[in-house]
Amino acid sequence: MKLTLRKANAVQAAINEAVKALDLNYTVTLNEFEGVEDQINAVRNRFWAQSDIRAQMLESLYEIRAKVAQANAAAGINDQLALVAYLEKQIGHKTMLASKGVQTTLRVLNGEIKKIASAKDEGYGYSRRDVTTTIFTEAEIETFRKDAANFKRDKQKLQDELLELNVQTEIELLEETATFLKSADIL
Numbered sequence: 001m002k003l004t005l006r007k008a009n010a011v012q013a014a015i016n017e018a019v020k021a022l023d024l025n026y027t028v029t030l031n032e033f034e035g036v037e038d039q040i041n042a043v044r045n046r047f048w049a050q051s052d053i054r055a056q057m058l059e060s061l062y063e064i065r066a067k068v069a070q071a072n073a074a075a076g077i078n079d080q081l082a083l084v085a086y087l088e089k090q091i092g093h094k095t096m097l098a099s100k101g102v103q104t105t106l107r108v109l110n111g112e113i114k115k116i117a118s119a120k121d122e123g124y125g126y127s128r129r130d131v132t133t134t135i136f137t138e139a140e141i142e143t144f145r146k147d148a149a150n151f152k153r154d155k156q157k158l159q160d161e162l163l164e165l166n167v168q169t170e171i172e173l174l175e176e177t178a179t180f181l182k183s184a185d186i187l
Contacts, residue, residue, distance in 0.1 A: 001178035001187070005077075005166040008068050014186045015061045022050045057184070060177045067171040075169045080162055087155040091148050097136070098144035104133040 003011065028043040030036055072078050112131045136144075173181075181187040 001173045001175070002170045003064075003173060005068055005071060005169045005171070008064050008171055009166075011181065011186060012061060012064055012068075015057050015064075015181075018184060018186060019054055019057050019061075022054050023047075024050050024054065053184070056180050060181055063174065063177055064171070067173075071169050071171050075165050077162060077165055077169070080158055080165075084155055084158050084162070087151045087158070091151045091155065094144045094148035094151065098141055098148060100134045100136060100141075102138050102141055103135055104131075109133060 024047060025043060026047055028040050030039050072081075109131060116129055116131070178187060
């Protein structure tokens with residue numbers, strides 16, 4: 001049975017949910033009305049049956065995961081995902097830089113420094129003896145904004161290509177896996 005990468009992702013999520021829902025209780029609360037051995041055996045049988053189902057589900061999950069990884073590499077999806085991650089870092093960095101603001105004008109900075117230099121020390125409390133400004137010009141801030149916008153466009157284009165690849169690229173499940181997942185109402 002063939003699955004697109006998009007469908008394979010949904011199947012993996014469904015398998016994980018099914019595994020969580022299994023009853024793997026290994027304790028039994030005994031009562032006086034039923035035989036002790038019967039009560040223990042009922043819980044034991046349910047545990048081992050559910051444990052077998054869990055093992056088959058995990059084998060199916062990791063078969064799918066391995067085939068998806070191989071298909072991702074063959075289709076170039078891994079490379080594109082790496083590029084998307086790079087673009088996200090660049091967008092964050094350029095956006096952060098653009099938010100820092102423009103350098104205070106030299107006239108104002110020189111005036112503040114001159115004011116600090118001519119101030120008399122009163123000796124009481126702490127008076128600030130420095131001036132802080134960003135280093136960026138108006139043109140640099142605008143470049144940061146444009147770079148972030150360009151990176152966002154590139155990222156969106158890549159994500160569109162990835163969506164297309166996820167719908168077009170297929171993996172082939174083993175027949176036993178497909179049969180099991182159908183019987184478990186996952187496929």
